[in-house]
Amino acid sequence: MMTTKENILSPIGKEGVGPNEFGYYGTFGGAFIPEMLYPNVDQLKTRYLEIMSEASFQKEFRDLLKDYVGRPTPLFFAERLSKQFNTQIFLKREDLCHTGAHKINNTVGQILLAQRLGKKRIIAETGAGQHGVATATVCALKGMECVVYMGEVDIERQAPNVARMKMLGATVVPAKSGSRTLKDATNEAIRAWINEPVDTHYIIGSVVGPHPYPDMVARFQSVISEEMRWQLKEKTGSELPTHVIACVGGGSNAAGAFYHYINEPSVKLVAVEAAGFGVNSGMSAATTQLGRAGILHGSKSLVMQTEDGQVVEPHSISAGLDYPGIGPMHAHLYESGRGTFLNVTDEDALQAAFDLAKLEGIIPALESAHAFSALKQMTLNEKDKVVICLSGRGDKDLATYMKAMRV
Known part of the structure; x- marks a missing residue:
């Protein structure tokens, strides 16, 4: 596919790169989630490609990547x-x-998606803090509540990013279990999503999690x-x-x-x-x-x-x-x-x-x-x-x- 300056901002990637209809790349992928999260994940799976293809979404996403992200x-x-x-x-x-960091590409896309799904509150996990900062940034931009889960160890070693998140208006919640790092922050974010699944959108920061997150994040990136x-x-x-x-x-x-x-x-x-x-x-x-x-x-x-x-x-x-x-x-x-x-x-x-x-x-x-x-x-x-x-x-x-x- 010939790429030009005119289409560089499209969030929709090349065909044949993503997973099959069940979210599998070969033998890997799928969605293994608690029953309480099925409505949220199914809504995402059903709507994400449709929303990302809308002309209004494309324009807003492109404009923000150009004028806000740089x-x-x-x-x-x-x-x-x-x-x-x-x-x-x-x-x-x-x-x-x-x-x-690159994390802002994905958070811009996901905050626009969350708005179109009628969500009022955003949660996220972070390790190095860059995804947390990027999530707090777009929540400030769009005036949405933001809660970021971060391991205690990472809070200590990434203190500047913790300060940035708080300055941007986010609540930073420490994960105190396990190794107190990214894995444990992700665990806490998923638990929080289970408790408030209706109005909350979970902005996952990487190509992990249940389908459609790996494909969705990859497309934004x-x-x-x-x-x-x-x-x-x-x-x-x-x-x-x-x-x-x-x-x-x-x-x-x-x-x-x-x-x-x-x-x-x-x-x-x-x-x-x-x-x-x-x-x-x-x-x-x-x-x-x-x-x-x-x-x-x-x-x-x-x-x-x-x-x-x-x-x-x-x-x-x-x-x-x-x-x-x-x-x-x-x-x-x-x-x-x-x-x-x-x-x-x-x-x-x-x-x-x-x-x-x-x-x-x-x-x-x-x-x-x-x-x-x-x-x-x-x-x-x-x-x-x-x-x-x-x-x-x-x-x-x-x-x-x-x-x-x-x-």
Whole structure:
């Protein structure tokens, strides 16, 4: 499909990329939910594509992405980084979006959807805080009540984003169970949705959860790869890179970066997970390496779990990758072999962040730093065209970077 500047803001992605009618990507997906949530989820499943196709929705979504979010985001040729790896590296600058990450693409879409469904209240989960900030931002924009669930550990390590959410008018509720991170925040958000299903819309931040969330979020984020196609054509004469690299926790930035290349077999899709202290250290979040099929947060996917099905606590230095599962779309990309899945340790991600800062003057989010570190594991040549999704900026991680520098 030829993409142009005129259609980059369309939330409706290419046919053949999404799940089947039951929400499955191959053997992964579906909707495994409590009975009380069936009306809400069924309403979403029945209406989301119809609403997203409406001319009024399209116009409002496009206008907000352009004038509020600041799209299109630049595709930057990283000259010094390219020289280091003897290849051509382009950075898709999602860090330059309003609120500092790609998360705003999805929350803008979902708040417009919630309004058209007659919802009055928004809840969300967050790990790194970027999705929480993006949700609080659109709720302030539209004058809707906002409650964000966040693990106690993440509240401490992502304090600037907690302050932003509160300044935007959101109520931040700590998740105090389990590892007190993203998994537990998601658990609390789902419990809250069960208690107030009628007037409340749950804005899930990643390509996880029951159908239609993985498809819906991927469609909203697909603007990333739509822009990449025409931007790369302007810079190189071809819409197609040789590689697209993105970090993966649940996987929304990767879904957006991969979306318009999934049906282009010449393009290598490289997903980078968090290895934490090492894949086999017992302190990792490399789901494709450690997980097996299971149900987590409403869908069937790959899940880190014990022999008797108990979820294994993940670990990553980056709060946004600290998740024991992966979106069903990514699980299918892994199982089918369409995607290449690498993993990067905390230490290597930190080093990659410092390297990028000194080479290109860009301080990335720790999540994004995992994608940059993966370059060291790849064999590239001078003719390759590599696009890395720089999913967020590093302001929120300065405390971690300062600790590493012993400042």
